[in-house]
Amino acid sequence: MPQLDPSTFAPQLFWLVVTFVLLYLAMWKIALPKIGSILQDRQERIDDDLEKAEKLKQDAEAVREAYEKTVAEGRNKAQDTIRAASEKMAAEAASQHAALTEKLNAQTAEAEARIDAAKEQALANIRTVATDVTQAAAGKLIGREISEADAEKAVASVLDEERH
Amino acid sequence: MAAEGHGPLAQFEIKTLIPLKMGEIDVSFTNSALFMSLTLVLVTLFLVLGMRQRALIPGRWQSMAEMSYEFVANLLRDTVGNEGRKYFPFVFTLFMFILFGNMLGMIPYSFTFTSHVIVTFAMALTVFVGVTILGFVKHGLHFFSFFVPPGVSVVLWPLMIPIEIISYLSRPISLSVRLFANLTAGHTMLKVFAGFIISLGVVGGVLPFAFVVALTGLELLIAFLQAYVFTILTCFYINDALHLH
Numbered sequence: 001m002p003q004l005d006p007s008t009f010a011p012q013l014f015w016l017v018v019t020f021v022l023l024y025l026a027m028w029k030i031a032l033p034k035i036g037s038i039l040q041d042r043q044e045r046i047d048d049d050l051e052k053a054e055k056l057k058q059d060a061e062a063v064r065e066a067y068e069k070t071v072a073e074g075r076n077k078a079q080d081t082i083r084a085a086s087e088k089m090a091a092e093a094a095s096q097h098a099a100l101t102e103k104l105n106a107q108t109a110e111a112e113a114r115i116d117a118a119k120e121q122a123l124a125n126i127r128t129v130a131t132d133v134t135q136a137a138a139g140k141l142i143g144r145e146i147s148e149a150d151a152e153k154a155v156a157s158v159l160d161e162e163r164h
Numbered sequence: 165m166a167a168e169g170h171g172p173l174a175q176f177e178i179k180t181l182i183p184l185k186m187g188e189i190d191v192s193f194t195n196s197a198l199f200m201s202l203t204l205v206l207v208t209l210f211l212v213l214g215m216r217q218r219a220l221i222p223g224r225w226q227s228m229a230e231m232s233y234e235f236v237a238n239l240l241r242d243t244v245g246n247e248g249r250k251y252f253p254f255v256f257t258l259f260m261f262i263l264f265g266n267m268l269g270m271i272p273y274s275f276t277f278t279s280h281v282i283v284t285f286a287m288a289l290t291v292f293v294g295v296t297i298l299g300f301v302k303h304g305l306h307f308f309s310f311f312v313p314p315g316v317s318v319v320l321w322p323l324m325i326p327i328e329i330i331s332y333l334s335r336p337i338s339l340s341v342r343l344f345a346n347l348t349a350g351h352t353m354l355k356v357f358a359g360f361i362i363s364l365g366v367v368g369g370v371l372p373f374a375f376v377v378a379l380t381g382l383e384l385l386i387a388f389l390q391a392y393v394f395t396i397l398t399c400f401y402i403n404d405a406l407h408l409h
Contacts, residue, residue, distance in 0.1 A: 001173060003348065008178040009282045010190045015197035016283055019204045023261055026204070028253035031211035035233040038218050045220065 130155045172355040176279055176348065195275040196283070203264040203277075211260075232260065236395065243399035244406060251402055254294075258287065259395040266347065266387035270380070278390075279347040281340060288340035291398050299405035310408045339397055346390050350383045 002008070135151040182193035214229035222230055236256045240248045248255075262278055269276025277283050299307040311328040312321065357379060360372035 002176040002178060003280050003282070003344070005178070007190070008194070008196075008280075011180075011184075011192045011194050012178065012196050012277070012280060012282055013286055014186075014189070014191040015193070015200050016277075016286055019197070019200040020257065020261060020287075023204045023207060024253060024257040026208045027211070027257045027260070031208065031215070032233065032253055032256060034215045034218075035211065035230060038215065038220075039230060039233070042220060 127152075127155060127159065130159070172352045172359065175275070175351060175355060178280075196277045196280065199265065199268055199275045199277050202268060203261060206268075207260045207264050239396055240399050240402075243396065244403045247406055248399070248402060255395060255398055255402075258291075258398060259391055262287075262343070262394050263388065263391035266391055267384075269347065269351065270384055270387055276347055276351060278343055279351060281344040284344040285336065285340035287394075288336040288343075291339065291401060292336040295398075295401040295405045298402065299408070302406060303408060307405075307408070310404065314409055335401065339394065343390050343394055346386055350379075350386055354379055354383060 131148065131151045134155055135146060135148060138146045138151065179195045180192040181195060181198060184191045184193060211229050211232075214225040217223070217226060219226055233256070236259050237252060240252055240255055244251075265276065265278045268274055269279065299310065303309075311325050311332065313324050313328060316324050354376060357372045357376045361369040361376065364372060
């Protein structure tokens with residue numbers, strides 16, 4: 001087995017040390033810092049972008065909150081206006097209703113007074129007509145004239161009887 | 165020589181390309197060193213050129229470079245936590261070195277340096293020694309309490325402590341042998357079945373050929389998986405040294 005030939009050990013070990021140390025130096029001093037720095041740059045860039053996105057999101061959130069606040073305020077204001085208007089209208093309606101009621105009551109009272117007067121007058125007329133009719137009818141029935149006073153008395157007694 | 169050149173183990177032979185000496189020590193540039201150097205160049209180019217545009221929105225290549233970075237970074241963070249960041253360059257180098265070494269080895273006629281136990285053992289021993297030093301620096305002599313399993317009665321200590329010490333000391337061996345054996349076995353098997361294609365001819369060779377195709381897919385998976393396993397175990401060991409249990 002060629003691997004176990006000790007005479008080949010020295011040159012292999014020598015060149016292993018030389019190449020490995022050179023590779024180590026190349027990696028340590030050149031390649032790895034290069035890759036590391038670009039990876040770090042990229043990470044920073046990504047973090048920066050993420051930060052920016054976060055800030056924009058917060059800004060958008062603030063704008064949304066302001067908008068919602070404005071909308072809520074507007075809604076409250078509108079409700080206040082509606083409430084005030086409806087209260088005013090209710091008060092107006094109530095006052096108009098009261099005025100109308102008063103007017104109607106007055107008209108009713110006046111109409112009732114007029115009816116009472118007409119009734120009085122009608123009753124008075126009835127008495128006169130009844131007296132005339134009684135006088136004429138009695139004259140026809142008994143063949144002689146009866147005095148107006150007697151007729152009136154008779155009518156009054158009947159009417160008063162009716163009334164009581 | 166000819167028979168040996170086509171044997172299943174011939175692919176693991178170390179061939180000297182440029183003979184070099186440093187004092188008494190042989191430091192020849194071999195095929196193993198060539199693929200280690202290729203790995204060094206390819207990993208560096210892959211990452212440096214992949215990131216040259218520094219695009220905010222990465223292209224395919226940059227995505228792959230970033231993915232390998234984040235893969236290892238997440239692995240380390242999930243197992244060790246944020247204290248592990250200091251060891252990230254080392255863990256990342258380890259992962260990329262083994263991964264590219266394994267993957268380069270999947271190219272036909274190439275050489276897989278991770279299939280040599282001396283290489284994997286050297287890496288595993290580096291991890292083991294480094295982690296042990298880390299544990300002592302972090303916890304001082306209190307580090308020895310790592311060998312006392314929590315929640316075990318004192319009666320069992322004479323039994324448990326030697327077991328824990330043996331399991332700790334066997335870490336570099338299991339770590340290195342796992343990688344080396346997986347790679348060696350896989351490549352040997354590929355070679356053996358590839359040999360069957362030739363010996364069975366056009367008609368009979370269809371079956372081993374299909375098998376080699378399927379095995380190549382499996383070996384690609386293993387190439388990645390073993391790099392991953394080596395890395396995640398290193399992360400676990402670092403975590404043990406930092407947090408003890």
